[in-house]
Amino acid sequence: MLYREAGQFKATYVEDSEIFPIRQDKFGIALILAAAFVGIPLLSVAGILADYTFTAILTPFLIFALATLGLNILTGYAGQLSLGTAAFMAVGAFASYNFMLRIDGMPILGAFILGGLCAAAVGIVFGLPSLRIRGFYLAAATLATQFFIVWVLTKVGWFTNYNSSGVITAQKIEMFGYTFDTAFSKYLFVLSVVTVMALLAKNMVRTNVGRSWMAIRDMDMAAEVIGFRPMRTKLLAFAVSSFYCGVAGALFAYAYLGTVEPEGFSLDLSFRILFMVIIGGVGSILGSFFGAAFIVLVPIFLNTFTGFLENTVGIGLPSGISSSIELMVFGALIIFFLIVEPHGLARLWQIGKEKLRLWPFPH
Amino acid sequence: MKFIKKALVAAAFATAAVSASAQEQFIPLLSYRVGPYADGGSGFFGGVIDYLSLINASGGVNGVKLTWEECETEYNATRGVECYERLKKSHGGASMVEPLSTGIAYGLIDRVAQDKIPMTTLGYGRSDAADGRVFPYVFPLITSYWDQAAGMIKYLADKEGGFDKLKGKKIVHLYHDSAFGKEPFPVFEAYAKQLGFELIKLAVPHPGNEQQSQWLQIRQAKPDYVILWGWGVMNPTALKTAQRNGFPREKMLGVWWAGSEEHVIPAGDAAKGYSSMTFNTPGNYPLLDEIKKKVYAAGKGNMEDKSRIGSVYHMRGVTAGIMMVEAIRKAQDKYGKGKVMSGEQVRWGFENLNVDEARLKALGALGMMPTVKTSCLDHEGSGAVKVQRWDGKAWKAVTPNWVTGDRAMIRKMVEESAAKYAAEKKIAPRDCSKEG
Numbered sequence: 001m002l003y004r005e006a007g008q009f010k011a012t013y014v015e016d017s018e019i020f021p022i023r024q025d026k027f028g029i030a031l032i033l034a035a036a037f038v039g040i041p042l043l044s045v046a047g048i049l050a051d052y053t054f055t056a057i058l059t060p061f062l063i064f065a066l067a068t069l070g071l072n073i074l075t076g077y078a079g080q081l082s083l084g085t086a087a088f089m090a091v092g093a094f095a096s097y098n099f100m101l102r103i104d105g106m107p108i109l110g111a112f113i114l115g116g117l118c119a120a121a122v123g124i125v126f127g128l129p130s131l132r133i134r135g136f137y138l139a140a141a142t143l144a145t146q147f148f149i150v151w152v153l154t155k156v157g158w159f160t161n162y163n164s165s166g167v168i169t170a171q172k173i174e175m176f177g178y179t180f181d182t183a184f185s186k187y188l189f190v191l192s193v194v195t196v197m198a199l200l201a202k203n204m205v206r207t208n209v210g211r212s213w214m215a216i217r218d219m220d221m222a223a224e225v226i227g228f229r230p231m232r233t234k235l236l237a238f239a240v241s242s243f244y245c246g247v248a249g250a251l252f253a254y255a256y257l258g259t260v261e262p263e264g265f266s267l268d269l270s271f272r273i274l275f276m277v278i279i280g281g282v283g284s285i286l287g288s289f290f291g292a293a294f295i296v297l298v299p300i301f302l303n304t305f306t307g308f309l310e311n312t313v314g315i316g317l318p319s320g321i322s323s324s325i326e327l328m329v330f331g332a333l334i335i336f337f338l339i340v341e342p343h344g345l346a347r348l349w350q351i352g353k354e355k356l357r358l359w360p361f362p363h
Numbered sequence: 364m365k366f367i368k369k370a371l372v373a374a375a376f377a378t379a380a381v382s383a384s385a386q387e388q389f390i391p392l393l394s395y396r397v398g399p400y401a402d403g404g405s406g407f408f409g410g411v412i413d414y415l416s417l418i419n420a421s422g423g424v425n426g427v428k429l430t431w432e433e434c435e436t437e438y439n440a441t442r443g444v445e446c447y448e449r450l451k452k453s454h455g456g457a458s459m460v461e462p463l464s465t466g467i468a469y470g471l472i473d474r475v476a477q478d479k480i481p482m483t484t485l486g487y488g489r490s491d492a493a494d495g496r497v498f499p500y501v502f503p504l505i506t507s508y509w510d511q512a513a514g515m516i517k518y519l520a521d522k523e524g525g526f527d528k529l530k531g532k533k534i535v536h537l538y539h540d541s542a543f544g545k546e547p548f549p550v551f552e553a554y555a556k557q558l559g560f561e562l563i564k565l566a567v568p569h570p571g572n573e574q575q576s577q578w579l580q581i582r583q584a585k586p587d588y589v590i591l592w593g594w595g596v597m598n599p600t601a602l603k604t605a606q607r608n609g610f611p612r613e614k615m616l617g618v619w620w621a622g623s624e625e626h627v628i629p630a631g632d633a634a635k636g637y638s639s640m641t642f643n644t645p646g647n648y649p650l651l652d653e654i655k656k657k658v659y660a661a662g663k664g665n666m667e668d669k670s671r672i673g674s675v676y677h678m679r680g681v682t683a684g685i686m687m688v689e690a691i692r693k694a695q696d697k698y699g700k701g702k703v704m705s706g707e708q709v710r711w712g713f714e715n716l717n718v719d720e721a722r723l724k725a726l727g728a729l730g731m732m733p734t735v736k737t738s739c740l741d742h743e744g745s746g747a748v749k750v751q752r753w754d755g756k757a758w759k760a761v762t763p764n765w766v767t768g769d770r771a772m773i774r775k776m777v778e779e780s781a782a783k784y785a786a787e788k789k790i791a792p793r794d795c796s797k798e799g
Contacts, residue, residue: 055474056448060441101787147568154542161787164509164549164780165489166542167469169788181477257440259469261542263569264440300445303435318667320396320405323435327397 003356019203036191044184055183055256057297062187062194063251065292068276069201069285070244075274076283077205078237079217080130081138084145085245085273090265091119091149092246093253094159097168101161108173112193112250119246120239122149127238131231134220146267153262160262167261170254186255193251197244202285204240213237214283279337281346290345298333302326387430388423388691388703390415391450393462398437399595400464402625403676405666407463408433410680412665413654413672414688420657424691425700430454436467443467444474451478458691458709459483461683465543468501475500480706481690481713485683486511486619486642490546493743493774494781495714496792502713502742504686505642505735508618509776510746512547513768515616515640516554518750519588521766530559535581537574537601538592540566543620547592549776550768571597578608591617591639599630606633616640616750623675627753638752638761642732643678645751645758649727650681675758682732689718714739714798733765739795746770 008023010016020026040058043049071085096115100106122145129141153159153166160168173180173189180189204210212233215223224230253260272295280291306322341348355362392411395404415429423429432453434446443462451457460475461483462468468488475482476499483502484492490507492498506514519534520526536551538544544566555562563584565577571593578601581589589610591601598621605612613636617626622639630637651673658664659672671677694704694712704712718735733747747765751758785792 050452052448052452056445060445151540151568154540154545161783163783164491164776165546167489169472169784171787172789257444257470258473261466261469263541263543264466264469268439296441299442300449303446304449307432307434320401320667323395323397323437326435327437 002359003353019199033195041184041188051183054187057300059187059190059256061292061296062190063248063256064273064276064296065289066194066197066251067245067248067273068280068288068292069198070241070248071273072277072283072285072288073201073244074237074241075277077210077217078213078234080234080237081135082142083139083267083270083274084126084142086265086267086269087146087149088119088123088242088245089249089252090153090262091122092116092249093260094153094168095119095246096250097170097253098159100171108175112247115250116243116246119249120243123238123242124235127235130234130238146270150262150265167259168253169259173254190251190255193247197247198285201244205285209236279334279344281344284344284346286349287344287346290349294345299326299330302329386426386703387428387454388458389454389456390429390431390687391447391457391460392431392433393436393443393446393460393467394433395436395438395464397435400438403623404438404463406671406674406676407680407683409665410677411684413658414681414684416658416663416665417654418688420661424688425695427701427703436462436464438464440466440470444470447471447474451480455703456706458704458706459687461485472501478706479710481710483683483686483713485679485686491777491780491784493741493777495739495742496795497781497785497790498742499793500710502737504743505733505745506748507743508546509550509773510743510768510770511618511640511748512550513773514748514766515590516551517768518762518766519616526558532560533563533584533586534560535563535565535584535586535589536592537565537567537577537589539571539594539597540568543594544592550773553772567593567597570595572600574600574604578604578610581610582608587614589615591615591621593617593621598626602627602630602633602637612637622751625676634753635755636752638750640748641675641751642748643675643682644730644749644760645675646760647673648731650731653727678731685718685726685728685732686716686735689716713737714742716744739793739798746773
């Protein structure tokens with residue numbers, strides 16, 4: 001009832017090929033974007049939301065969502081398992097830094113795009129093994145990316161401008177004479193980048209390119225037979241995915257942490273992003289956001305919650321124990337969601353949509 | 364007797380007044396008690412909390428009680444930044460922060476400057492942050508990695524009988540292959556050139572639980588000393604592999620992250636005779652007795668395992684606590700005793716610390732840590748280290764006095780590196796002659 005597309009007729013090809021064909025979806029997306037771009041800023045101006053919300057919750061959430069989106073393109077749509085996500089992020093961050101540092105008057109967005117392209121190039125190189133191996137063996141091969149990139153970034157001093165601590169310090173984000181230095185402006189900057197890239201991705205996965213990825217994912221032999229070239233398709237997936245991860249890495253350094261060390265982009269981060277994909281939903285743009293929200297926000301929520309219990313209710317636990325309990329609850333939640341819905345949170349949302357469609361007369 | 368009673372009543376009133384007017388100095392603690400580095404985190408933050416509890420038990424800092432809230436970071440930069448952002452404004456505002464994690468500290472460098480909250484990084488983080496002109500809000504107190512590296516060479520030279528005796532010797536730098544392990548390169552290289560010893564750098568990939576090939580190389584090179592710049596599981600592995608390869612542990616010298624009970628006990632017998640750097644002298648001090656008496660006897664102690672009181676990490680935490688409280692005290696001297704200090708005022712306190720021997724003696728910690736005197740130019744304040752040896756049961760100090768390397772040389776490197784940072788970030792360094 002609420003979600004029924006009956007009566008929405010498409011009269012032209014343009015209408016037929018819209019990114020969001022159903023009116024409710026269009027409306028929903030517009031609402032979410034309006035809330036993100038206008039509603040939340042208004043709340044901030046009114047003083048209801050503090051800087052904390054932007055700098056500690058929303059900004060990292062958006063950045064991780066972008067990285068998850070990148071991995072989801074590769075793993076979810078093209079079916080190539082990768083454990084090198086953090087490495088591609090590192091390439092993006094360090095390349096952007098060097099472009100900004102070494103080229104005078106480099107615009108920041110230009111540096112991000114070039115950083116993303118560098119990550120894409122690295123992605124293509126390390127995607128080559130995917131032509132021969134698949135599945136877990138490919139995951140092992142991409143593991144090499146992870147270690148190699150971090151090793152190179154620590155080994156070659158040029159990348160960090162010979163910093164003695166081996167870290168880079170992101171330059172200021174400046175555009176059109178405006179400096180993005182407050183928590184709020186950085187949030188808007190990240191939000192704009194993520195929105196544009198997410199819409200692009202959403203569009204891309206339903207074009208010829210996206211369909212070729214899905215064909216390769218579902219059965220590469222068959223895809224080859226019907227005329228998709230596996231080499232081009234797979235490497236393109238690696239390139240696009242790494243581009244997204246690279247931009248996410250650059251945002252991570254520029255809009256979030258400020259100073260980053262190569263070790264910050266460790267295997268641990270790659271795994272976290274892979275978990276975001278799995279929890280959110282493999283092969284779903286929306287799922288990337290769900291997954292990032294789950295992995296980034298739930299631990300913070302649990303931590304705040306135990307803090308709340310201790311402060312107001314007065315249930316005091318030794319701090320070591322409460323930390324461990326948080327970790328256990330978080331793990332249990334992951335298992336719970338994977339049992340309830342192995343296809344991720346995005347699938348839950350899809351089921352919910354189906355239900356809304358039939359409501360109030362389910363058959 | 365009457366006097367004591369009076370004092371007690373006064374103290375009781377004072378505390379009542381204090382809690383009524385919320386006269387509390389808030390310190391956020393970005394601790395980590397789970398995850399791979401939990402052993403260090405629980406000891407360190409336990410030490411900090413024990414010391415802060417002791418201060419509160421004796422009436423606070425000029426009557427101002429200290430409050431703190433822990434936030435679990437799991438040693439993860441994202442979580443640490445979130446914790447910092449969450450706590451920085453609570454309880455009336457954070458007066459300082461100490462993350463004990465390089466990654467988190469990096470994520471906070473820009474933020475603390477913006478929020479005007481001082482950050483201490485005791486014995487880790489950017490060495491060049493010692494230049495207070497470029498890093499007004501960061502305090503790598505006591506000793507940075509560079510000063511420690513210089514201290515190591517000084518100690519080895521003393522052991523040999525002078526700097527000139529190091530000529531022609533072979534020193535292996537066995538390091539964790541990361542920014543952390545490579546940080547002392549410039550110092551060792553400068554010394555190698557100046558003193559004429561051969562420096563062999565051997566990298567151990569993370570996490571470092573397999574070092575056979577490195578130790579084979581060491582066996583072939585027959586070095587006079589091996590410097591172990593290790594981290595986590597790499598340390599016990601290095602000790603065990605050294606034993607297997609017949610390399611005497613007496614000739615191994617570890618960085619302070621390779622010098623706690625948690626690192627040597629897993630290595631068992633292999634650790635006997637091994638020495639490492641530290642900025643605390645192991646042993647018992649009146650201050651630790653006081654903590655046991657006033658804090659633990661009252662059931663307010665933070666360490667679950669009481670045998671860890673006075674362990675390396677715990678003592679380091681107590682040291683950090685002393686630095687924090689002394690900074691608040693110093694700030695109160697200037698901005699008003701018995702008042703709650705803002706982050707900026709505490710920053711001034713950190714910049715004008717003068718913890719001399721008399722002060723340490725009054726605290727009951729004479730000899731436990733080096734004296735610290737900071738200034739606008741020097742945010743490190745000491746640069747002194749000590750060498751301790753593991754005798755199989757406990758750490759024992761080897762050097763009776765504090766060891767300091769060539770501080771002038773390190774200072775030059777600090778200033779160069781800080782100037783480069785300032786140029787990259789387009790920061791105009793402060794003029795220290797104008798600081799009060």
